[in-house]
Amino acid sequence: MSASLSSNTVTTDIPNSQSSLTEWLDYMQQIHVSAIDMGLSRVLPVAEYLGVVQSAKDDAYVFTVAGTNGKGSTTAVISAMCQAAGYKTALYQSPHLSCFNERVRINGEMVSDQTLIQAFSKVEAARLQCELTLSFFEMTTLAALLIFAEADCDVWVLEVGLGGRLDVVNIIDPDMAVITNISIDHVDWLGDNVEQIGAEKAGILRDDITLIYGAADMPYSVQQLIKTHHATCYQVDQDFSYRVQDAQTWQYSNAAVTLQLPRPALSLMNTANALSAVLASPLKVDIAAIEQALKTVKLAGRFDYRDLENRHWLFDVAHNEQGVNFLLAQLLPLWQQHLESQQHNKTGSIKMLFSMLGDKDIGMVVQRLTQADLPMTDWFIAEIDYPRAANVEQLQSALAVHVAPTNIHVFTSLQQATHAVIASSQPQDLIVVCGSFHTIGEALAALEV
Template sequence: MSDTSAMPLSVPSAHSPLNDWFTYLENLHTSAIDLGLERVQAVGDRAGLRKPAPTVITVAGTNGKGSTCAILESILLQAGYTVGVYSSPHLVRYNERVRVNGAELPDHEHSQAFAAVEAFRETTSLSFFEFGTLAALQLFKMHQVEVLVLEVGLGGRLDATNIVDHDVSVITSLAIDHVDWLGDDIEVIGYEKAGIFRADKPAICGQPNPPASVAAHADSIGAELYQVGYQYTYEQSGETWNWKCGAFDMEQLPLPALPLPNAATALMALGVAELDITDQHIVAGLAKVRLAGRMETVSDQPLILLDVAHNPHSAHYLARQLKALKNIREVGQIHGVVAMLKDKDIASTLDEMRAVINVWYPASLTGPRAASAQQLADHLNYSGQMFGEPVQAYQSALAAAQPEDVVIVFGSFHTVGEVSAHIQSTQE
């Protein structure tokens, strides 16, 4: 009987092209997502990566993680710190996941970091995300960042980022998402997100009226909980906003280009991080912050926007932003280019957008998690043209749009990533 077992994988070197490492990592583990800390923690211990920077802020949440991390990064850079940010997923290039002082790192540094993790891995099996997380920590350690901002990938308690000994924990928002992995019980989801809290360390919750499990877990381990609406508050006042924590009050702050609730949560995290940050650093950081794929403006006539909104909570916010556009400029029709993953709440997400989108361009994604354009059309009761990929849908919307119209591309990181890559290629 012939041996049908898989051939041993060829291990790339520190000098191998990054794509060789991707091929290797994609075949290294049996599943793309494997929640649990035992394996990744063991490798992290051997590599000395559990405390990769003097100050570490870990950010979890259903939505708003990327925005909160970007706001923290922008303010910290204004304060003169060497700052690392780890985020996922990427839009166009894997290198987007690791930033040092606001910049991506070159391919060869990622290959070197992957090789370093491989040397410490020994026989331990790691998922792509786990391996990538450890490699990112290696890069931050190599660059000697002073403050590290870690975005949780999925959940919190069992996410690979949670092996790090961090100083401040942040939950941006809580809603039902990733049902296959986290379930549909908001109390359970609250507990999973609160799993990043640390005993005797600050824990920030930016979700108004969160499930009781968040405060209960904080209390059970002795974390110092700072809850929006209680320990800190904020309000918009015309073209500025105010933030308050106890007797400390900041007024007439500039409105950031990212969601205000996330800015308020970021300020609370910085307020307890024991860092040297002034009001001037905060004002400058808020004014300058931007993040690709979050109400990202590509052109003005027609107004082309890219937003990774992919669940009801984020779609609700996006719809509000689009409605608000009508108060500041003359808006014609809104063309919606949408493609989604089938494990998302497609019906509720699209329902949030129905009232603002005039013309739909449903498209299919590729891969095992992809929803088809027909599935989206069925939820919309739509019988018009459908598209095999987001770029085709985007091109059709662009051809139909008048100068006063809006084209919004949304529904998934994959959707925005494909369209963003297409736009970049046409600009080169």
């Protein structure tokens, strides 16, 4: 696709500094013809014009995290540890669940609407000056990087949006790279096998960098890129390991240390990857900061258990095979605990509030969920309010292979489905919301959380 302004841009009125955040977000979603447009050729000149590339290189220590699953948890833990150690810490994540500002945080706090609007104005001015067109994700990511540069943050923790090599986050040279894991996802953009996908994700590597690799299996393509870049790699089960000790503690070990630590609210696998990255960095993060971070770090939508509307809820963004496997591994013991906690009526069922994007493997996700040894009695489905959403016919078709028609309940919106699952459930039931970031976000909005 051409990088010229005239070929890709859609003519629309440009907001100004007095416009609302919503007006800016709507504008940026309209000015490029493609929601996803991989490549760095258009975004690099704008980034250099803004000075964000040089600022990161000169003034900050940068962690870049890629991978199929677990990026959000990993970046959250790295950020929490660095912040607890006293570093002014920038955190960039995507997508958001309820509020765009969730994507851009400094010292754990979302930046304000006005801060975002000012950054969007500067990015738009730079884009026009360079006579280039940018996608929504490119515009918003550049704005986040500009905010971090202007705030003079000590540490930047950046979550890759899609892949790695051609993702806009990759315009910043990382000091530390993390690849959480590699599995099949986003096949239209990254390839349909782990070798192709691995090469894309390992595109975040630089010469002589340190890589934390959080899976036991490593594609050959990643191994080759590690050699090409003369990178130092620390891999789980080879160079570091972790194990549960009890309900409150876990153990982390590498060649230099063995630590007994409080269990966080997030995945231990992702926490171990994050801790390995922090320990391998030159940053001064002591055991007290690590413990403080683990006791407090949270991330909405990642095995996120809540009591709302006199009901028990579990929100998880699982949307591919690896994510669903991870969800089920934690859900089975949680369900047993849930039953045991019922003082009198030790019964109940799991109600599923479910929707996915149309470019995901819906059939596989449904199959894995329905084959689990769990009482998933009823499914409440609706189309997500998002351009790539699966329609209800796709969702129904996937479910009909495994679920009786009388147990599939179709609604015109996630808001309606959310209210329906409350009305159709009992206090002893568990409502599981999963399938997409957008499913979680719309459910939380319906619950006014």
